Amino acid sequence: MFAAGDRVVVAVSGGADSVALLDFLVNLREMGLSLVIAHLNHQLRGEESDGDEAFVVRLAADYGLSVETLRVDVREFATRQRLSLEEAGRVARYDFFDEVAARHDARCIALAHHADDQAETVMLRLLRGAGGSGLAAMLPRSADGRYVRPFLRVTRREIEAYLAARNLSFRTDSSNTDTSFLRNRIRHELLPFLAGYNGNIAARLVATAESLAADEELLEQVVAAAFDRLGSFERTGTRLLVKVLTTESRGLRYRLYRHALRLVKGDLARIGSLHLQSIDRLVHDAGSGASLSLPGGCRVTKSYGHLVFTAGGSGEHPMDWEVPVEGPGRYPLPGGSVLVVEPADSPAGLRMTSPTVTFLDGEQAPFPWLVRNFRAGDRFVPLGMTGHKKVKNLLIDCKVPRDRRWRIPLVFSSSHLVWVAGVRAAAEARLTAPTADVLKVEILGLDPLKGL
Structure with a gap:
């Protein structure tokens, strides 16, 4: 270890x-x-x-x-x-x-x-x-x-x-x-x-888990090889070839569904056997264009010979959401990401930033903040520019899929948009040489430029 x-x-x-x-x-x-x-x-x-x-x-x-x-x-x-x-x-x-x-x-x-x-x-x-x-x-x-x-x-x-x-x-x-x-x-x-039936019940359960874990290690190798044959993982989702899927055993199909969901979702929380059975019915019985919503914001769609798994498209997420930020701290956001705000020293470069980390002037961006998702008409001045740009156009330019844009947090101080988290820093509240109140702002669990 x-x-x-x-x-x-x-x-x-x-x-x-x-x-x-x-x-x-x-x-x-x-x-x-x-x-x-x-x-x-x-x-x-x-x-x-x-x-x-x-x-x-x-x-x-x-x-x-x-x-x-x-x-x-x-x-x-x-x-x-x-x-x-x-x-x-x-x-x-x-x-x-x-x-x-x-x-x-x-x-x-x-x-x-x-x-x-x-x-x-x-x-x-x-x-x-x-x-x-x-x-x-x-x-x-x-x-x-x-x-x-x-x-x-x-x-x-x-x-x-x-x-x-x-x-x-x-x-x-x-x-x-x-x-x-x-x-x-x-x-x-x-x-x-x-324990009244088997005084060593705890040890027997542990031994069962270890035996099944060894089997899982082998089965995961089988699934990985099968995915290489009939699947692909892209920024827009995971795809499986329906024609080949229907020739595989049910056990392998179910494991491939789980593998595809894990790739787009990150885990299998709230995914059970009933969901896998529903996906299998979609493969065998539904026509092209049919889709299925799953827990955790996943959608499975049968489209032109492919079974497509995507995240954020199920309609389970709130269309509009807002989270108040009263000061430094850690704020879980809808969709699974986390906003972290903390005092910091000035970085080596005043414009030092990345899609997932930015530094703000605390005096120019006073609390409370409001973090919410995109609304039609949202505009801001991107760092390095002097003119306004529509947030919608920014997301399109950065090729953020439409069904994932609801997860992108917009950070506002008063009415000023100071950061499109995970995408682009704003000129508003940027650091300058005299800045004394420096705030480091980071988004965890979100990278829309790499498929979220």
């Missing part, structure tokens, strides 16, 4: 598992790892959540490590994004961990999931109707190497013994006993019940 001298972000909640992981990694002296602690305060348990954050900050000081913390109102985020509380927390955490890793140029992010977590995940997915890939559950190392789980074969009992032997203190999350959450019911009710 690690090479000597790696910089590693360690996700630390303050609970037993993450405290044990942190201590273990600190004491891998021979590896010489450079560790950075990341802690997200979900703001779900009031003073208890704040206490967890304070505990992690003290823990970092005790170890002499850097720590990055962030507070996110996960309940409000879940409501705004129409996610369950558990899913919203997961999205917020992983976005934050990715951001910290990028900021510190870390090679990977270490998570404290252990064998009992794995058993719960397998059972959770079984209850929800997952196939082989879902039941493979969590991997010790993600496919891209970004996330690692050193404790995935370690049991909760072994972690508790380690903490006791090392005399380490930790925080206890009161919500872990709340059986209104399905995972907690599995942990406290279902698995103990199944």
